[in-house]
Amino acid sequence: MRSICAMRSLLAASTFLRSTASSLRPASRTLPSRLSLSRPRLGAARPVSAAAAESRGGGGSDSGMDDHLVRSGEIHVIVGPMFAGKTTALLRRVQVEAGNGRNVALIKSDKDNRYGLDSVVTHDGTKMACWALPELSSFQDKLGAEAYDKVDVIGIDEAQFFDDLHDFCCKAADRDGKIVVVAGLDGDYKRNKFGSVLDIIPLADSVTKLTARCELCGRRAFFTLRKTRETKTELIGGADVYMPVCRQHYLDGQIVIEATRIVLERSTVIHAMK
Numbered sequence: 001m002r003s004i005c006a007m008r009s010l011l012a013a014s015t016f017l018r019s020t021a022s023s024l025r026p027a028s029r030t031l032p033s034r035l036s037l038s039r040p041r042l043g044a045a046r047p048v049s050a051a052a053a054e055s056r057g058g059g060g061s062d063s064g065m066d067d068h069l070v071r072s073g074e075i076h077v078i079v080g081p082m083f084a085g086k087t088t089a090l091l092r093r094v095q096v097e098a099g100n101g102r103n104v105a106l107i108k109s110d111k112d113n114r115y116g117l118d119s120v121v122t123h124d125g126t127k128m129a130c131w132a133l134p135e136l137s138s139f140q141d142k143l144g145a146e147a148y149d150k151v152d153v154i155g156i157d158e159a160q161f162f163d164d165l166h167d168f169c170c171k172a173a174d175r176d177g178k179i180v181v182v183a184g185l186d187g188d189y190k191r192n193k194f195g196s197v198l199d200i201i202p203l204a205d206s207v208t209k210l211t212a213r214c215e216l217c218g219r220r221a222f223f224t225l226r227k228t229r230e231t232k233t234e235l236i237g238g239a240d241v242y243m244p245v246c247r248q249h250y251l252d253g254q255i256v257i258e259a260t261r262i263v264l265e266r267s268t269v270i271h272a273m274k
């Protein structure tokens with residue numbers, strides 16, 4: 001019983017600290033254009049956001065319990081091979097949240113500049129403005145503390161390129177009460193884990209593994225086959241470099257690539273001897 005009382009005291013103290021920290025935040029006045037400003041009504045799916053909106057607007061909350069609910073974030077992870085529709089699913093989710101009146105922000109790595117740095121673009125051409133950053137830890141500084149405080153939902157595309165993904169998600173969801181939606185490759189072309197995406201699975205509220213269509217047989221594709229001989233893990237490219245494949249064609253592809261490598265190496269040696 002004594003330990004239960006002690007735990008309640010700790011929880012009450014922690015709630016008080018959160019409440020105090022929240023009341024110290026300055027009220028936001030302006031937001032950058034990348035934030036969705038329309039807040040026609042708040043979504044019914046997550047009613048605590050109504051209180052969150054009040055608090056983030058500078059109104060504060062009446063009780064410690066309300067503030068505890070306000071600061072409850074979420075992490076949702078979308079993984080799969082290339083061409084599985086991960087970015088499409090991410091944009092759809094973020095746009096739904098914006099439609100429900102939440103402030104949203106989208107981040108991608110500045111390593112991926114295939115479609116420019118100011119927007120996230122799906123393979124079928126859907127587009128949304130974003131922040132292109134070298135690391136996630138710079139997001140709050142770039143946005144500014146007041147605007148960051150106003151953000152309800154953070155979408156992260158190509159998450160495998162961010163080394164600080166785990167720490168950022170912990171802070172954003174656990175401490176700052178954000179809904180974080182993460183899309184990225186779970187595995188690289190060798191089917192090894194890619195970046196830190198798998199490290200956030202234990203933190204996640206939900207995990208969705210999408211599949212593509214095998215480019216060779218049309219069955220469900222779980223893997224990404226690299227068509228070139230380049231061996232570095234991070235090689236940015238599209239359909240010219242990668243294709244989604246089923247398990248059988250991934251294995252067949254590895255055999256073909258290895259056989260090609262041996263043939264090419266032999267011909268290079270023979271050519272050099274002549």
Ligand SMILES: [Zn+2]
Pocket residue numbers: 214215216217218219245246247248249
């Ligand atoms: Zn196949």
